[in-house]
Amino acid sequence: MPSSRPLRADARRNREALLAAAREAFLADGAAHVEEIARRADVAVGTLYRHFETREALVAEVYRQEVAELCATSARLLAQHAPDEALRTFLLLLVEHAAVGRGMGEALESIMATDSPVFDDARDEMARALDELLAAGVAAGLVRSGISGRVVLRALGGICGMRAKGWKDDALRIATILYDGLRYGATNHG
Amino acid sequence: MPSSRPLRADARRNREALLAAAREAFLADGAAHVEEIARRADVAVGTLYRHFETREALVAEVYRQEVAELCATSARLLAQHAPDEALRTFLLLLVEHAAVGRGMGEALESIMATDSPVFDDARDEMARALDELLAAGVAAGLVRSGISGRVVLRALGGICGMRAKGWKDDALRIATILYDGLRYGATNHG
DNA sequence: CACATAAACGGAATTGGACTCACCTTATGG
DNA sequence: CCATAAGGTGAGTCCAATTCCGTTTATGTG
Numbered sequence: 001m002p003s004s005r006p007l008r009a010d011a012r013r014n015r016e017a018l019l020a021a022a023r024e025a026f027l028a029d030g031a032a033h034v035e036e037i038a039r040r041a042d043v044a045v046g047t048l049y050r051h052f053e054t055r056e057a058l059v060a061e062v063y064r065q066e067v068a069e070l071c072a073t074s075a076r077l078l079a080q081h082a083p084d085e086a087l088r089t090f091l092l093l094l095v096e097h098a099a100v101g102r103g104m105g106e107a108l109e110s111i112m113a114t115d116s117p118v119f120d121d122a123r124d125e126m127a128r129a130l131d132e133l134l135a136a137g138v139a140a141g142l143v144r145s146g147i148s149g150r151v152v153l154r155a156l157g158g159i160c161g162m163r164a165k166g167w168k169d170d171a172l173r174i175a176t177i178l179y180d181g182l183r184y185g186a187t188n189h190g
Numbered sequence: 191m192p193s194s195r196p197l198r199a200d201a202r203r204n205r206e207a208l209l210a211a212a213r214e215a216f217l218a219d220g221a222a223h224v225e226e227i228a229r230r231a232d233v234a235v236g237t238l239y240r241h242f243e244t245r246e247a248l249v250a251e252v253y254r255q256e257v258a259e260l261c262a263t264s265a266r267l268l269a270q271h272a273p274d275e276a277l278r279t280f281l282l283l284l285v286e287h288a289a290v291g292r293g294m295g296e297a298l299e300s301i302m303a304t305d306s307p308v309f310d311d312a313r314d315e316m317a318r319a320l321d322e323l324l325a326a327g328v329a330a331g332l333v334r335s336g337i338s339g340r341v342v343l344r345a346l347g348g349i350c351g352m353r354a355k356g357w358k359d360d361a362l363r364i365a366t367i368l369y370d371g372l373r374y375g376a377t378n379h380g
Numbered sequence: 381c382a383c384a385t386a387a388a389c390g391g392a393a394t395t396g397g398a399c400t401c402a403c404c405t406t407a408t409g410g
Numbered sequence: 411c412c413a414t415a416a417g418g419t420g421a422g423t424c425c426a427a428t429t430c431c432g433t434t435t436a437t438g439t440g
Contacts, residue, residue, distance in 0.1 A: 008387060008436055034427060044390040045428080055427065115354040147363065154357070155364040158348005164305040167344070173337065174345040181371030198407060198416060224398060234419045235399080245398065 015051045017041040023062050030102030056110075060118045063107040067122040070097055074129035083136035084143060084183060090133055091156065091175040098160040099168050105160045112157025127153055137182070144185035152178070205241045207231040213252050220292030246300075250308045253297040257312040260287055264319035273326035274333060274373060280323055281346065281365040288350040289358050295350045302347025317343055327372070334375035342368070 021040035025032030052058040077086040098105040130149030137143025211230035215222035267276040288295040320339030327333030
């Protein structure tokens with residue numbers, strides 16, 4: 001699918017402009033109407049829809065990159081810290097990411113808390129990252145076993161979409177509670 | 191505000207019919223367009239909007255009662271079980287409630303994860319119920335201190351709105367992790 | 381270079397849903 | 411029985427996303 005014939009030059013330019021416009025808009029306030037994004041990219045809505053099936057698909061594309069970056073961090077954490085510390089840091093990091101803008105939070109929620117096929121890629125990548133963190137923790141006897149990355153993903157999904165006022169503090173607290181919950185049944189200190 | 195003048199007889203009848211129609215529709219699939227609800231209640235949309243500011247306000251009203259019932263259960267649990275057991279049961283019960291229909295889950299999410307003023311009453315009631323459960327647990331040294339009911343509410347909000355396939359199992363698992371996380375720093379067994 | 385043509389683009393029109401409003405209808409208390 | 415304020419109606423508005431098709435353009439071919 002990604003290689004059905006290289007895009008025409010103007011098409012690639014427009015596609016990029018759309019992604020840039022969307023990224024700018026989404027990361028800022030998370031809102032942004034389709035027309036608005038098209039206008040910012042100096043393109044008509046029709047063109048936007050030529051490149052992206054739906055508005056959601058555009059959102060997904062914008063955030064795929066952010067998620068990839070986040071997941072890359074997971075590997076780095078695992079290399080530099082004890083498994084439990086890596087896990088804790090990653091959970092907190094997730095909250096930080098959700099905080100960069102309303103849009104990121106909503107996207108993370110969609111990725112984590114739904115089954116929307118649009119976010120399949122991002123979801124798989126995140127689940128894999130968490131699986132690795134959990135597996136390392138379990139191997140070291142620092143984390144209870146029997147929890148899949150997908151489950152943790154879902155638990156976090158909820159807090160990323162929070163739109164309430166003091167949400168970030170709350171989210172960090174919740175991440176900590178989850179972390180402690182994950183350690184609860186570990187084979188080491190119980 | 192609840193006593194600006196008793197409603198005219200036909201008005202009360204319509205209001206009730208609307209709530210009944212909405213409840214039926216919401217608890218089932220959670221969808222239900224405004225027009226559809228009005229039709230089921232044998233009333234025009236204008237009438238619906240005379241009684242409820244917005245669609246969301248109608249939703250809120252429908253679920254207020256469910257929430258009240260749920261909260262009443264909290265007191266009962268506290269009377270019949272040890273504080274930690276009461277807390278655990280309540281968390282699991284919440285998931286069960288979210289499972290009665292797509293609509294209930296979505297409503298619970300809105301109540302728990304947002305600041306929407308429409309859900310203020312329900313939110314306050316839920317937070318109070320959780321505060322009591324937590325306080326009892328803390329007093330018995332079975333639950334860590336420093337966590338407010340509101341925070342736990344938010345943590346749960348995320349899982350109640352989940353629309354994914356195997357969500358219920360996941361939600362129960364998450365509720366358990368949260369529960370264990372809440373016990374983690376307790377003064378009794380650490 | 382000129383042309384054919386598939387690929388892209390534009391943007392008015394359609395759709396779908398919540399919500400409004402100007403105008404009827406009716407309960408009700410005097 | 412009537413006046414009248416409360417209540418009801420539903421066609422119409424608004425506002426997004428999405429579609430459709432006629433027009434424009436990049437590009438590779440002769």
